[in-house]
Amino acid sequence: MNDKTDVTEIKNLKEFFTLFMSELKPRGGKTIFTPFNVITIPIILVGLIIIVIRFAKGLGAVTNLSQDFPWGLWIGFDVLIGIALAGGAYVLCFIYYILGYEKYHPIVRVVVLNGFLAYSFYAGALILDLGRPWNAFNVLIGNKFGFSSVLFMVAWHFFLYTLSLLFEFAPAIAEWLGLKRAWKTLNAMTLGAVVFGIMLSLGHQGGVGGLFLLAKAKIHPLWYSEFIPLLFVVSSIFAGLSMVIFEGSISSKVFKSRMSAEHHEAHDRIVTSLAKVCAGSMFVYLFLKLLELNHEQTWSLLSTPMGYWYLLEVLGCVAIPSWLFLTGARRRSLGRVKLAAVMTILGVVLNRLNICLIAYKWYAPVRYYPTWMEVVVTLTVVFTELWVYRWIVNRMPVVSDSPDWTQGAH
Amino acid sequence: MERRKFLKVLAGSLSGVACGNAFYPRKLRAEGDHGLTGDELLGVLVDTTLCIGCRSCERACSEINNLPALNFENKSVFEKKRPTSEIQYTVVNRYTTQDGKEIFVKNQCMHCNYPGCASACLVKAMHKIEKGPVNWETNCIGCRYCMVACPFDIPKFEYNSPVPKIQKCNFCWEKKVKKGERPACVEICPTEVMFFGTRREVVEEAQRRIYQEPDKYYHQIYGENEVGGTSWVYIAAAPFEQLGFRTDLGTTPYPKLSKGFLTNIAVIDLVVPALLLGIGYAAKKKNEND
Numbered sequence: 001m002n003d004k005t006d007v008t009e010i011k012n013l014k015e016f017f018t019l020f021m022s023e024l025k026p027r028g029g030k031t032i033f034t035p036f037n038v039i040t041i042p043i044i045l046v047g048l049i050i051i052v053i054r055f056a057k058g059l060g061a062v063t064n065l066s067q068d069f070p071w072g073l074w075i076g077f078d079v080l081i082g083i084a085l086a087g088g089a090y091v092l093c094f095i096y097y098i099l100g101y102e103k104y105h106p107i108v109r110v111v112v113l114n115g116f117l118a119y120s121f122y123a124g125a126l127i128l129d130l131g132r133p134w135n136a137f138n139v140l141i142g143n144k145f146g147f148s149s150v151l152f153m154v155a156w157h158f159f160l161y162t163l164s165l166l167f168e169f170a171p172a173i174a175e176w177l178g179l180k181r182a183w184k185t186l187n188a189m190t191l192g193a194v195v196f197g198i199m200l201s202l203g204h205q206g207g208v209g210g211l212f213l214l215a216k217a218k219i220h221p222l223w224y225s226e227f228i229p230l231l232f233v234v235s236s237i238f239a240g241l242s243m244v245i246f247e248g249s250i251s252s253k254v255f256k257s258r259m260s261a262e263h264h265e266a267h268d269r270i271v272t273s274l275a276k277v278c279a280g281s282m283f284v285y286l287f288l289k290l291l292e293l294n295h296e297q298t299w300s301l302l303s304t305p306m307g308y309w310y311l312l313e314v315l316g317c318v319a320i321p322s323w324l325f326l327t328g329a330r331r332r333s334l335g336r337v338k339l340a341a342v343m344t345i346l347g348v349v350l351n352r353l354n355i356c357l358i359a360y361k362w363y364a365p366v367r368y369y370p371t372w373m374e375v376v377v378t379l380t381v382v383f384t385e386l387w388v389y390r391w392i393v394n395r396m397p398v399v400s401d402s403p404d405w406t407q408g409a410h
Numbered sequence: 411m412e413r414r415k416f417l418k419v420l421a422g423s424l425s426g427v428a429c430g431n432a433f434y435p436r437k438l439r440a441e442g443d444h445g446l447t448g449d450e451l452l453g454v455l456v457d458t459t460l461c462i463g464c465r466s467c468e469r470a471c472s473e474i475n476n477l478p479a480l481n482f483e484n485k486s487v488f489e490k491k492r493p494t495s496e497i498q499y500t501v502v503n504r505y506t507t508q509d510g511k512e513i514f515v516k517n518q519c520m521h522c523n524y525p526g527c528a529s530a531c532l533v534k535a536m537h538k539i540e541k542g543p544v545n546w547e548t549n550c551i552g553c554r555y556c557m558v559a560c561p562f563d564i565p566k567f568e569y570n571s572p573v574p575k576i577q578k579c580n581f582c583w584e585k586k587v588k589k590g591e592r593p594a595c596v597e598i599c600p601t602e603v604m605f606f607g608t609r610r611e612v613v614e615e616a617q618r619r620i621y622q623e624p625d626k627y628y629h630q631i632y633g634e635n636e637v638g639g640t641s642w643v644y645i646a647a648a649p650f651e652q653l654g655f656r657t658d659l660g661t662t663p664y665p666k667l668s669k670g671f672l673t674n675i676a677v678i679d680l681v682v683p684a685l686l687l688g689i690g691y692a693a694k695k696k697n698e699n700d
Contacts, residue, residue: 059574061570066569131554
């Protein structure tokens with residue numbers, strides 16, 4: 001009796017292992033040693049070891065965080081930058097579901113999926129940074145509600161938005177599993193999820209900037225103003241869309257075989273339209289920046305070293321790419337638009353790092369630099385997300401057409 | 411059919427919004443606002459002109475809070491400025507002023523009237539108790555936002571512990587003050603640098619000393635108005651920027667810096683869903699007519 005169960009267990013284990021190994025291979029591929037796998041697997045494994053050390057010995061064992069710099073790369077990159085770059089989901093949902101521009105249909109799903117994965121993984125990464133993560137649920141269960149805290153608002157908006165993204169994506173899961181009745185219900189809920197999603201996005205995109213309102217004495221006056229939340233919301237629009245353009249150009253190569261004809265044809269047209277939205281929102285951003293300079297009377301600081309750094313960010317990574325977006329869209333030059341998208345992404349990365357690390361305590365004699373371990377853990381989060389993304393795109397109707405039985409309902 | 415569906419969604423979202431916003435009104439009365447009403451706040455006056463740098467307050471603080479013992483006789487620590495730390499809730503620093511005077515300054519949590527750290531805390535682990543002390547509870551999630559929000563950089567985090575706490579001066583609330591005694595550092599000070607009382611008495615005492623000896627003191631009570639006032643206030647014989655104090659903090663209570671934004675979020679959450687549904691409905695009609 002005992003032997004028998006052992007045998008079946010071993011057999012099951014073996015089957016599980018073969019299944020696991022086959023899942024590691026790219027769809028239809030023969031080997032697991034693809035360049036992507038060879039790079040990401042070792043980094044993920046090292047990252048997991050570092051995470052174990054972090055929980056066993058405390059944050060100090062793996063990070064360079066200090067009493068002067070309580071927030072480092074994990075907050076700066078995963079949360080601030082991650083959220084801004086995932087902003088494409090709510091902007092595109094607004095354009096597609098609310099304004100009703102049907103031409104964006106081919107990319108809505110993939111963008112929502114990207115948003116959902118980004119939020120799930122970055123929230124996950126946040127747990128690594130919390131000193132007392134076992135208490136994280138206190139925020140939700142009300143072991144006490146900190147109503148006066150911007151972070152409380154951000155946490156709730158963040159949590160609910162991740163849920164609403166899941167609801168927006170759920171029809172794709174139902175199509176994959178062939179759950180026709182569930183699909184109908186889920187499809188009917190999409191508009192509600194979208195409406196709430198946009199509301200929650202405005203709240204937490206601004207809220208993430210709003211966190212720094214309390215750091216008035218610590219952030220360089222060129223970066224600190226009451227406008228921070230508004231600037232974060234506006235920059236999330238062009239940051240998110242730039243990411244959509246950037247990811248789109250990569251996915252269209254990697255997942256070529258999965259892509260529907262509709263998706264392929266529409267791609268270039270969509271990119272140039274998005275470029276226009278980017279250019280517009282970047283003009284608004286630049287105008288707000290000017291207004292901020294005037295409001296805070298910080299013009300004279302522009303001729304200091306921090307001022308040059310500021311100008312590099314605002315002119316080099318917002319003004320120039322916005323011009324590239326505009327001219328690229330007019331001339332239908334995809335190359336120019338993609339260059340602009342990359343520059344914009346770098347600019348948003350720079351802006352968020354400035355606010356939370358570089359212009360934060362710019363006067364401190366000892367600066368914060370991340371350890372190699374913090375970098376590896378950040379890469380682990382990003383790569384694991386890409387793994388899950390690849391797994392889903394290869395199975396569910398994300399870039400490919402929905403099954404035929406959904407057509408009648410449209 | 412479309413119309414019914416639309417109404418259903420509208421009703422659903424509105425009720426959702428109503429639930430979501432049920433807890434906003436309370437939030438808008440920001441935490442620190444109870445402040446000066448009710449029981450009077452306690453406070454301490456630190457008269458830096460009396461301090462001789464003996465570090466006995468550091469020792470008393472370490473002992474009552476069961477912190478690791480250090481060599482408190484060592485006077486070479488004054489060579490360079492020390493911040494408070496997770497194992498030292500209070501430190502004494504020596505400053506040389508522009509006209510060559512040596513002045514000792516004791517630092518610890520200021521126990522703000524409107525604490526930024528408490529308004530930052532998303533689980534109220536950091537909170538101001540009615541009598542004035544700003545204290546920390548173990549429901550903390552360890553996000554360290556209080557450290558970002560504190561204008562005096564007081565909360566300290568135990569980076570080298572898997573079960574870290576936020577450490578800072580607790581005004582000896584549980585062990586002394588609650589029982590009607592004075593904080594350990596106040597009690598032990600051999601030169602009576604510190605004067606303990608209600609915050610009102612403390613500020614009055616500071617004013618009295620400056621009025622009585624106007625040539626001895628620099629005419630400012632640090633903490634009387636800074637960031638909306640603090641429970642611990644200082645007087646000194648030199649301008650405070652020469653004594654390691656930040657004099658650019660302004661008088662706005664810290665919770666106010668984010669209060670306007672919180673109100674805006676509440677407005678966004680109330681208005682945006684209805685607005686979006688309206689726009690969506692209008693856009694749909696337009697497309698149908700096309």
